[in-house]
Amino acid sequence: MRQGRRRTGATEERGDFPWWLLVAAALAGWFLWRIASDDVYRQVLATLSRGIWITIFVTLVAFGAACLMGLALAAASLSRWLVLRQVARFWTEIVRGVPILVLLLYVAFVLAPALVAAWNWGTGRLGLEPAQTRDFPLLWRAVMALTIGYSAFLAEVFRAGLMSVPKGQVEAAEALGLTGWQRFRHVVFPQAFRTILPPLGNDFVAMIKDSSLVSVLGVLDVTQLGKVTAAGNFRYFETYNVVALIYLTMTVTLSVLLRRLEVRLRR
Template sequence: MAPSPVRTSPFANVPWWLLAIALLFVLGLWAIAADAGYAQIFRSLAGGVITTLWVAFMAFAAAIALGLLVELARTSANRLLREVATFYVEIIRGIPVLVFLFYVAFVGAPWFVAGINVVLAPLLQLGWLEAVTIRDFDFVWRAILALTVCYSAFIAEIFRAGIQAVDRGQVEAARALGLSRWHCFRLVVAPQALRTILPPLANDFVSMIKDSALVSALGVQDITQLGKVYSSSTFKFFETYNVVAFLYLTMTISLSLLVRLLERHLGGKRQ
């Protein structure tokens, strides 16, 4: 008789750490659904999720665009552009995000508003426009600007690694065929570099979600700020920060799992 096939559990190949995370998620949902206190905290903080995601998405999209421009400047044939872009990357990467956040919010924003008023001075004198005040520059946009600049330096390095991963011979062959520098980048370098840079870009977005909590220092009504306000008014610090941690973990772990799937998908394509 042929030996009967060995039956394996459907969870046999599932990592234990993933099962532990799933258990924590279920326990968190159960606590929020079953406990009236946790449910009230969740309702109070739910609005901050939209603000957190809005700040993260806007800042990350702008950081990708700015980071690409910086990296194109670093690979430019013009030495001045290369030196300026490299100076930008090295300086920004050396400043803590929180420090830069304060600098943009309380130093850069007033300078920016003053510059706009100088440019619009003729129209202001004619009475056609009103002077821009610092109050017109919302703290949410100041936070988005600060995160954009900070992350653009790191994203520029990701783009550099992706571009350098493309075989130099392919670039030289494309140039020999008569392609311009721009067409060579768009048709040869970018499609291949994209597979290399997507996973680290996704990881940077996960980091952006976590670093967005720093905008609470400016009073932006994100998850962390709403948690601070609620806990200080009710003295339920333990319960409140449990919910804050649960919300951040739900977003970041979900994105991390998507990144792992993306890496496996791209890895399968390379084989």
């Protein structure tokens, strides 16, 4: 019985052979062959490739900022101060209740003008020239919206990971004379990271897909360029095939790498 359990555990540790990845690779190979042999596909790919860097930039900047904000919210939610806990909970619950698309529009057309107005109010007292709302690029409004939206979800991920560390180890580190930052850096976070990594990776993949929502603001990412291209050549089938292929390539590649990292950390 124990031997069977060990075999099952070993199988789970190794993981099943990724037949799904072979099927996905075969489909990707077929699409690449179509792109190489079809002038329409080649033209569409050449046009959409300019938006890949915008998509990557938006994803990396927004996710990095959301991780920092989410970690700060998680620390506040576990603070001994009641005010910090309530502020963190308020932010998390309110932001998580708003759809990302609605939040994107709200930040772009409500919060951004309000920030510009506040800036002008402050600089007006100093005799400086006022800023214009159009001086706030739509790209950075989109990054701000994604950062705010994902910070609430990542706060819960970090909070759960930090709470998974046994209190005895924290108390032992405190008894050794380690400061709060040293306890967090050397004891708490390294152990919590294993718990945090899987949902953190899932949110990163979700961020890549949700970055397509910035197209509603006219940001020239892959999705927006796909809409413009399809509206110009009326080849919707070919255009959106390439759009889907680009997103699938990014998300599947990242998912495989994250899964490999999880297995290595588990060992």
